[in-house]
Amino acid sequence: MRVTIAPETEGVLNADAGSTVRRTVLPCGVRVLTEQMPGIRSVSIGFWIAVGSRDEADHQYGSTHFLEHLLFKGTAKRSALDIAAAFDAVGGESNAMTGKESTCYYARVLDTDLPMAVEVLTDMVTSAVIDPAEMETERGVILEELAMAEDDPGDVVHERFTEQVLDGHPLGRPIGGTPEAIEQASRDDVWDHFARWYRPEELVITAAGGLDHEQLCQLVTAALEGSRWDISQNSQPAPRRVGAEIHIPVRTGTEHHRKPVEQTQVILGGRGMAAHDEDRFALSLMHAVLGGGMSSRLFQEIRERRGLAYSTYSFSAAFTDAGLYGLYAGCLPEKVDAVIDVMSTELERIATEEVTAEELERAKGQLRGSTVLGMEETSSRMSRLGKAELVRGEFVDISDTLAQVEAVTSADIQRVAARLADSPRATTIVGP
Template sequence: MDQYIEKTILNNGLTVISERLPTVRSISLGVWIRAGSRYENEQNNGIAHFIEHLVFKGTKKRRGLQIARALEELGGSLNAYTSKEVTHFYTLALDEHLPVCVDVLGDLVCNPLLKEADIEKEKQVVIEEIHAVKDTPEEYLYDVFQEKLFPNHPLGFPILGKPETVRRFDLRTVREFMEQFYLPENIIISAAGNLKHDRLLKLVEKHFHFERHGQRPAPVRPRAAEKVNLEINEPFNQAHIVVGLEALPYASEDRFALHALNAYLGGGMSSRVFQTIREKHGLAYMVYSALDFFMDTGIFSFYLGTDPAKRGKALKLLFKEIAKVTEKEISRTMVKRLQEQLKGQLLLGLENTAHRMSRLAKNEIYFGKQVPLEESIEMIYALDEKKIFEVAQKIINVDKLNVIQMVGHA
């Protein structure tokens, strides 16, 4: 199923990976820079995300409005995001517009103007974005959770930064970060859709030019807190609660067992915590679990929003469901259901060129190679009750669960 995947490392160190899908009309193209917030420090926290914003203000070839129009006028799209470990610029367009996609992305990454006036203006925009997150309890609480789980480490830093760090940004801060991380050896270009690899290479060589070369600093592995129990008073109507713990890195051999645990405990409407806390007891509207994977660690977390007066009962039920998977193996019948669920999610995602493009890059970033789809499916079907139980016992200690509560009015 992966027979149309090709990879080339150009002479300048830039990695280009593509997957040809001749039966579709779209192309998803992405530029992945290993330059997320975990590569920041306390002084420049938020700079990776800020640069992601700033390059859209204008380049040597295009004004900001021209950048916005370049793909929209063709029925396509252009966007970007910053995570803990990467900054990602990406496009979606018809196959005939591949040259425009490569041109625009190359322009953003290699030719941004970086004007002082734009920096000052964008600082206000990002600070408003930070305020918007703080007004969104679910997002804000998770930022606090990560900060407490990984204290004094960049993985605990908020991706957007803090108002006080953003206010300090200037042209020097921007240039220093870009000179350290916007390097061809630190960038992956991935594409999926109706395209030919050789043509993509020619376009990349034409539009991506770098003056600097080098390797990024190796990230320092975080050390998770022993146990966190924190209550924050905020004027919200609900109590918002995150419970979680350090889990597994992206490339762990046990990753699918953890995916199975996540699906079983809180990965959908049929999951244990949803059925128990919402359907049976009516204590929450939003209740779910989630996984975050990084190169050297991960997070397994649960979120619920409930009446402040009922949070004690809701937490007790949540802890009880989490504890069960460490006390007794789940049934073979349930394992088979989870296998089909994981396989279905994996294969359905491949119906989307953007998902395929993302898969190419993440395989390269976290595995250093392309993991065959068949291998992933084999790993899913190799799961059994014993393996899932073993992983649950390895990563979950109910007595050491970290709990962050944002308590509204009782």
């Protein structure tokens, strides 16, 4: 079953395998979605804001990721140590993630510790101080994080490939910013970014595990009433990010970024599919066949038969109005040409020939297994609710997801592969 999540949708969205999914819009515009999972003693909870690196003004580049760090550095009620100690004291976990289109602050705790998690996360998201001294300290931490990523050629090749495929668009920029942008970021710029996006109508709270929906709504309301936000006015939730797929130029050809390392990193690919594309299930199965495991074509041909690389796979990234795909391998410099030749050959082959019945069934089994096994974790179900609300505007239960996977044919996979293979291609190389 799939349910469209209209702004006014309330109550039970769906029940699947004994769990119950519910959605409530609080008067202030905050959205609360839960999945109650019988027999589970833990709860994963996430506070989502639909702002990512693509939404930053030029003078605020890197601010979204900067805020991810700064919200853990203290509020009017709590120091950074207080925030960390609150979760450590109950054996819980807390963290955050910044993407190109959203930011999430999340925690996993015992069901009895959910009130604490709600109170602390609400305090962080609504009432962060953004202390200038703490900002200077964290500036150094972020610069170290960027330096660490720059020292990893695997990270570098993915960043450079994204820049090449999404040429000149904010989606092509690194999520964490650049060292230059972080060095120049002012407290006023980061604060303005915080004030613009961190508002009741932008906040989505999702939780999954051993919980009661009504109780969670009461906890959230109480925490908001004690926060810096004014929730006295009735508000509607902010509109979802929407838009037709956009055209972004691809810098075609090969770009070589030299690094003094032993192994060369290679990605060949191009523009992919947006998050709402109806072919997304066929695309997932195409990747399972092409580069999704040890039995995939890339792994068998590049590693097992020819010994050209240790690691190889294919991948996609999907955003509201754009996407990309790539074929990756890490190999010795003298093997780069051979690896690229195999990648090109396998991409053309899956685009011109239907996959075998055996490959199709193996790919479906792989996707079925990974989908169901992933949903046994409360954190995965919490994330699924966040994406349903912010990205798709639609909740799809596991049974319907599996049915859509099962409906994909070999011809569908070939058609999707042809869409990718026929589009402009880029090759990114990082190495000596």
